[in-house]
Amino acid sequence: MADDDIVIEGASKHFASFVALRSIELRIGRGQFVLLAGANGAGKSTLLRLLAGISRPSSGRVLIAGQDPQRYAEARASIGLLSHHTLLYDDLSANENLTFFARLYALPDAAQRVEEALEQVGLTEQRHRRLRGFSRGMRQRLALARATLHRPTILLLDEPFTGLDQLACDALNERLRTLKTADCTCVMVTHRLQEAAELADRLVVLGKGRICHDEAWSGSPQALIDTCAPFLGAPR
Amino acid sequence: MSFWQRTLAILRKDLIAEWRTKERLSPMAFFSLLVLLVFNFSFELGGAALHEIGPGVLWSAFVFASLLGLSRSFADERENHSLDALLMAPGDRGAIYLGKMLGNLVSLLFIEVICLPFFALFFNLSPGFFLLPLLGVFVLGSACLSAAGTLFAAMSSTMRLRELLLPLLLLPMILPALISCVEATGLVLSNRFDANLFSHLKMLAVYAIVFVSLSLMLFEYAVEE
Numbered sequence: 001m002a003d004d005d006i007v008i009e010g011a012s013k014h015f016a017s018f019v020a021l022r023s024i025e026l027r028i029g030r031g032q033f034v035l036l037a038g039a040n041g042a043g044k045s046t047l048l049r050l051l052a053g054i055s056r057p058s059s060g061r062v063l064i065a066g067q068d069p070q071r072y073a074e075a076r077a078s079i080g081l082l083s084h085h086t087l088l089y090d091d092l093s094a095n096e097n098l099t100f101f102a103r104l105y106a107l108p109d110a111a112q113r114v115e116e117a118l119e120q121v122g123l124t125e126q127r128h129r130r131l132r133g134f135s136r137g138m139r140q141r142l143a144l145a146r147a148t149l150h151r152p153t154i155l156l157l158d159e160p161f162t163g164l165d166q167l168a169c170d171a172l173n174e175r176l177r178t179l180k181t182a183d184c185t186c187v188m189v190t191h192r193l194q195e196a197a198e199l200a201d202r203l204v205v206l207g208k209g210r211i212c213h214d215e216a217w218s219g220s221p222q223a224l225i226d227t228c229a230p231f232l233g234a235p236r
Numbered sequence: 237m238s239f240w241q242r243t244l245a246i247l248r249k250d251l252i253a254e255w256r257t258k259e260r261l262s263p264m265a266f267f268s269l270l271v272l273l274v275f276n277f278s279f280e281l282g283g284a285a286l287h288e289i290g291p292g293v294l295w296s297a298f299v300f301a302s303l304l305g306l307s308r309s310f311a312d313e314r315e316n317h318s319l320d321a322l323l324m325a326p327g328d329r330g331a332i333y334l335g336k337m338l339g340n341l342v343s344l345l346f347i348e349v350i351c352l353p354f355f356a357l358f359f360n361l362s363p364g365f366f367l368l369p370l371l372g373v374f375v376l377g378s379a380c381l382s383a384a385g386t387l388f389a390a391m392s393s394t395m396r397l398r399e400l401l402l403p404l405l406l407l408p409m410i411l412p413a414l415i416s417c418v419e420a421t422g423l424v425l426s427n428r429f430d431a432n433l434f435s436h437l438k439m440l441a442v443y444a445i446v447f448v449s450l451s452l453m454l455f456e457y458a459v460e461e
Contacts, residue, residue: 088318
């Protein structure tokens, strides 16, 4: 399975006596767009944190491009994370935020990358404004610029549409579509199945910390909602 | 990118944010000056009292002011979960600790430099070059406070009772360093630069080095949920 960007082998995660994930086995190929669905508390965000190398599994292992992201900086450098939290600093300007992350990732042409990233998300004119004055949509656009600044080959998305209006959702969708065509492996956790249906080519459903459904996906938004409904407890 | 460049990037980011908001410096300065002022009126200090309780008053003000600053040192990272982004960045995670620790050290030194003239004024201390070694005591003592404090601030930053936990964890741990700080400050104020003073300074240096080394190894486990 040389083409697998992400390999999870028997990964479990416990928080004291609470078991968040139980023996997860999952392989995600390069360029796949995986929709990770499940009810609240199913373990989706915990799984993303394991993939991002922020958290380590209690047992089993997670490999990113064949390496443990906890131990290998190269593995972490290939991952981007876009969450409903912006992971940015409110008292820095847009430009300062991106420049800071460019420094952390040791990007060779930092100033140019920051400029390009700001242009891609349409925030060039607001580059010197502090984030405290930004709207939710502007913050999320900047968060996307931060997540993709180092051109990751794997993008993890944790409820990226939360708090965005329809226009901002469409813009984010468009950007994700571009990343998908650029062969970026994406794992998205969202409850907004309507938006996700157009992007996903694989559906994985988590329930009580286990994978309870896994199939290749190419259906319509309604079909996706119908498929997920029994696992999410939503009415058909 | 080297470990030091990442450390400096984090330090720079923290200093810029602090300079703009003064979220930590304002309460720290206010609290320290208030402690000095209250003790000044309570004990009518000056003369012999300066040497007897002056060092204790000074370091009590610094320790409690540092607790105010340390409890806020991970607030920025908590607000938008930015710590996750720092942990995801490539490279040794010890750089996050060291950047934060240096930020706390700079804040504490800034407060100490502000407090010193007021301490001299309230406690009838004649200024002179003999006070220069006091800066050495301040640097080493603050390094000890910041080294231990940053690790415990990181550990308690994700906990619900973090404001309560930080002093409970930190104060017993810094007691040996605090005793040396008070003793060394007393010796400098008495103009006694003997072997006793240097043994206290050595103790502070060793404490800071040991705690920084330990924290560099333990930091990534401390911030894990």
